[in-house]
Amino acid sequence: MVPTLEISPDFTIEDIHRVRENNYEATKHMTVEEKLHYYNTPRTDAEEQIGRLRVKRKEAKSIERNEDIKKARNALMEILSMKKRLPDDFDPGKELEEARAEKYKVL
Helix, strand or coil, X not given: CCCCCCCCCCCCHHHHHHXXXXXHHHHCCCCHXXXXXXXXXXXXXXXXXXXXXXXXXXXXXXXXXXXXXXXXXXXXXXXXXXXXXCCCCCCHHHHHHHHHHHHHCCC
Protein backbone atom coordinates (compact mmCIF):
# COMPACT_ATOMS: atom_id res chain seq x y z
CA MET A 1 0.00 0.00 0.00
CA VAL A 2 1.32 3.43 -0.96
CA PRO A 3 1.31 6.04 1.84
CA THR A 4 -1.18 8.90 1.45
CA LEU A 5 0.35 11.84 -0.36
CA GLU A 6 -0.63 15.30 0.86
CA ILE A 7 -1.14 17.80 -1.95
CA SER A 8 -1.57 21.53 -1.39
CA PRO A 9 -4.92 23.11 -2.38
CA ASP A 10 -3.19 25.18 -5.08
CA PHE A 11 -1.43 22.14 -6.65
CA THR A 12 2.02 23.61 -7.15
CA ILE A 13 5.11 22.42 -9.04
CA GLU A 14 6.39 21.00 -5.74
CA ASP A 15 3.26 18.83 -5.58
CA ILE A 16 4.01 17.45 -9.03
CA HIS A 17 7.55 16.61 -7.90
CA ARG A 18 6.15 14.89 -4.76
CA VAL A 19 3.73 12.82 -6.87
CA ARG A 20 6.53 11.74 -9.21
CA GLU A 21 8.84 10.90 -6.32
CA ASN A 22 6.05 8.99 -4.59
CA ASN A 23 5.32 7.00 -7.76
CA TYR A 24 9.01 6.25 -8.22
CA GLU A 25 9.36 5.01 -4.63
CA ALA A 26 6.23 2.89 -4.99
CA THR A 27 7.30 1.29 -8.27
CA LYS A 28 11.10 1.05 -8.16
CA HIS A 29 11.11 -2.61 -7.05
CA MET A 30 8.09 -3.72 -9.13
CA THR A 31 8.19 -5.99 -12.12
CA VAL A 32 6.89 -4.75 -15.47
CA GLU A 33 3.59 -6.56 -14.92
CA GLU A 34 3.19 -5.03 -11.44
CA LYS A 35 3.93 -1.57 -12.82
CA LEU A 36 1.35 -2.02 -15.58
CA HIS A 37 -1.22 -3.08 -12.99
CA TYR A 38 -0.23 -0.17 -10.70
CA TYR A 39 -0.56 2.48 -13.42
CA ASN A 40 -3.67 1.02 -15.07
CA THR A 41 -5.68 0.54 -11.85
CA PRO A 42 -8.00 3.49 -11.13
CA ARG A 43 -6.84 5.51 -8.15
CA THR A 44 -9.98 6.37 -6.20
CA ASP A 45 -7.91 7.68 -3.28
CA ALA A 46 -6.48 10.40 -5.53
CA GLU A 47 -9.96 11.31 -6.73
CA GLU A 48 -11.17 11.50 -3.13
CA GLN A 49 -8.26 13.74 -2.19
CA ILE A 50 -8.96 16.02 -5.16
CA GLY A 51 -12.58 16.23 -4.04
CA ARG A 52 -11.52 17.18 -0.49
CA LEU A 53 -9.16 19.84 -1.87
CA ARG A 54 -11.94 21.30 -4.01
CA VAL A 55 -14.19 21.55 -0.95
CA LYS A 56 -11.40 23.23 1.06
CA ARG A 57 -10.75 25.73 -1.74
CA LYS A 58 -14.46 26.51 -2.06
CA GLU A 59 -14.72 27.03 1.72
CA ALA A 60 -11.67 29.34 1.68
CA LYS A 61 -13.18 31.42 -1.12
CA SER A 62 -16.47 31.59 0.75
CA ILE A 63 -14.69 32.83 3.89
CA GLU A 64 -12.79 35.45 1.85
CA ARG A 65 -16.03 36.57 0.22
CA ASN A 66 -17.76 36.87 3.59
CA GLU A 67 -14.85 38.92 4.93
CA ASP A 68 -14.99 41.19 1.86
CA ILE A 69 -18.74 41.66 2.34
CA LYS A 70 -18.20 42.57 6.00
CA LYS A 71 -15.49 45.10 5.06
CA ALA A 72 -17.73 46.66 2.40
CA ARG A 73 -20.67 46.79 4.79
CA ASN A 74 -18.52 48.45 7.47
CA ALA A 75 -17.20 51.00 4.96
CA LEU A 76 -20.75 51.83 3.88
CA MET A 77 -21.87 52.22 7.49
CA GLU A 78 -18.94 54.56 8.11
CA ILE A 79 -19.90 56.67 5.09
CA LEU A 80 -23.52 56.77 6.17
CA SER A 81 -22.56 57.75 9.72
CA MET A 82 -20.50 60.63 8.29
CA LYS A 83 -23.70 62.41 7.35
CA LYS A 84 -24.56 62.59 11.04
CA ARG A 85 -21.28 64.40 11.75
CA LEU A 86 -21.74 67.13 9.13
CA PRO A 87 -23.30 70.48 10.03
CA ASP A 88 -26.95 71.02 9.10
CA ASP A 89 -26.07 73.78 6.62
CA PHE A 90 -23.49 71.64 4.75
CA ASP A 91 -23.82 71.98 0.97
CA PRO A 92 -21.69 69.45 -0.94
CA GLY A 93 -22.04 71.35 -4.25
CA LYS A 94 -20.79 74.56 -2.70
CA GLU A 95 -17.94 72.75 -0.94
CA LEU A 96 -16.91 71.12 -4.22
CA GLU A 97 -16.90 74.48 -6.05
CA GLU A 98 -14.77 76.06 -3.32
CA ALA A 99 -12.33 73.13 -3.33
CA ARG A 100 -11.96 73.28 -7.12
CA ALA A 101 -11.50 77.04 -7.05
CA GLU A 102 -8.84 76.72 -4.38
CA LYS A 103 -7.04 73.90 -6.18
CA TYR A 104 -7.12 75.41 -9.67
CA LYS A 105 -7.01 79.04 -8.47
CA VAL A 106 -10.01 80.09 -10.52
CA LEU A 107 -10.86 83.78 -10.18
